[in-house]
Each structure stands twice: as structure tokens, then as C-alpha cells.
């Protein structure tokens with residue numbers, strides 16, 4: 001199997017987690033500048049929306065490569081069409097979201113609902129259709145370890161049979177949202193299943209990783225090929241730095257100003273600056289007076 005760009009990464013590699021309404025192209029460009037992961041993902045984007053030309057979540061620049069577009073939905077035919085568009089846009093890979101716990105997404109049989117056993121056949125069709133549309137781009141899946149109970153063996157066993165380039169395993173159940181600590185033992189089990197099955201599919205562990213030194217620990221202890229980090233970047237934009245670089249207050253404020261400028265330029269008439277407010281905390285935290293400064297800065301965006 002051709003793993004595409006995934007096959008060229010040295011291990012353990014790092015991935016910036018997709019985070020809706022947070023990790024847009026401006027966010028990713030800033031992280032690429034501050035301390036880059038090996039791989040970027042877009043926020044999840046609905047296949048029907050993509051087909052209808054809603055492409056704002058699929059905006060990216062060269063500095064964010066390699067980048068996988070994450071898509072979600074239910075209809076295999078729509079995955080095929082959306083994957084075709086993703087390929088034409090110049091992405092390096094297509095990732096299918098089969099883990100999102102948001103109620104409105106699960107309710108319509110998407111995201112984390114895909115883990116339910118009744119969807120196995122349709123999931124196989126979705127993956128096949130995505131591969132067809134992606135025309136040679138590597139296809140991956142991001143998921144959790146079960147819906148309402150742990151089903152790592154059954155669910156990951158199924159996914160490992162689908163000839164995927166990579167699987168990101170977020171060590172939580174769908175019904176747990178993000179309330180409990182991530183279960184890395186189950187992520188380790190996914191790695192054992194992969195090793196037993198002899199397939200090439202890469203396993204990326206995800207959940208509660210807070211620093212690059214923990215990336216190496218997870219590789220050592222659980223054998224994952226790569227580690228995905230999400231929320232930790234929201235307080236430490238330099239979290240992917242291999243030497244644990246700590247940003248100075250001046251650097252934090254300079255990056256905040258640069259991000260605000262980039263956000264304004266990129267989204268001119270599309271997104272208002274009030275949407276940028278949530279970024280302030282990422283840069284202005286962890287030092288004395290940060291809370292007061294944030295308060296003042298928020299008033300300006």
C-alpha cells in the first residue's frame with residue numbers, strides 16, 4: 001500500500017489536531033511559524049457543504065503542508081465527490097471523521113455514530129468511495145475507542161482491514177466527550193492489533209498530550225507511530241518544539257499581533273474580528289497580569 005506523505009515521516013511524528021472554529025488556516029500558519037508539527041489537519045468539513053462549494057474550511061497555504069483535509073458525512077457518493085474536490089485543491093491526504101461526539105453530528109449518523117456496529121458495511125463503502133475520489137491521495141480515519149463502551153478490538157479490527165494509510169485513535173468513548181482522562185492502554189491495544197494483523201497502517205495516538213517530551217514517552221510506552229496534540233497548543237503555541245522552547249512574554253504578544261493581522265487579512269469580509277477573541281488566550285496566558293491584559297485586549301477585537 002502507498003502511504004503517501006505518511007510513509008515519509010520519521011517516528012514519532014507529530015500532528016496538530018483538527019479543532020473546529022480554532023485551527024483555521026491562520027491558526028495553522030502561526031503554528032507553522034512558531035513550532036511546527038510534522039502534519040496538519042483542517043477542521044472537519046461536511047461533504048455535502050464541500051460539494052455545494054462551501055470551501056472556507058479547506059483554505060490552506062504552502063507553509064501548512066503536508067496537510068490532510070478532514071471530511072464527515074454519511075453518503076458514500078458524497079464522500080467520493082468531496083474527496084475529488086479535496087484532491088483538486090492540492091491537499092496531501094483525506095481524513096474521515098468517525099469520532100466527533102457533538103450531539104447534532106451524532107444524531108444524524110455522522111462522526112462518532114459511525115462506530116456503531118450497524119454502520120460497518122456503509123463505513124467500508126465510505127472509505128472505498130473516498131479512496132476512489134482521492135485518486136491516489138492517502139486516506140486516513142480519526143476515531144475513538146468505542147461509542148458507549150470500549151470496542152477497540154472489534155472497531156479497530158474492522159478499520160485495520162480497510163487498507164488505510166493511518167488511523168488516529170483518540171483514547172476516549174464518544175459518550176465521554178472529553179470529561180475523563182484519555183485511555184492510552186486502549187491506544188496501546190490498537191497498536192498491538194495493528195502489529196498482529198501485519199498491515200502497514202500507521203497508528204497515531206491522541207488525548208491529553210501536553211509536551212514534546214510526552215510524545216516520546218508515548219512512542220516508547222505504547223509503540224504509536226505518531227502523536228496528535230490538540231488542546232495543549234491553546235495555552236502553549238510552541239508545544240511542538242522538540243526542545244521544549246518557552247515563549248517569552250514579548251514573543252507571545254508579537255505573535256498575537258501577527259495572528260490578528262493575518263486573521264483580518266485572510267477573512268476580511270467573511271469572519272468578524274470578534275471570532276478572533278478566543279485566540280487571545282492562547283498567547284496571553286501563563287504570566288503575571290495575563291488575565292487583566294486579556295480583558296483589555298478582548299475589548300479591542
Ligand SMILES: Cc1cc2nc3c(=O)[nH]c(=O)nc-3n(C[C@H](O)[C@H](O)[C@H](O)COP(=O)(O)O)c2cc1C
Nearest residue numbers: 017018019020043044142170207208209229230231
Ligand atoms: C474546540 C475543539 C474542536 C474540535 N474539533 C474537531 C474536529 O473538527 N475534528 C476532529 O476530528 N476532532 C475535533 N476535536 C477533537 C480534537 O481533535 C482532539 O481529538 C481532542 O481535543 C483530544 O486531543 P487533546 O487532548 O490533545 O486536546 C475538537 C476538539 C476541540 C477542543
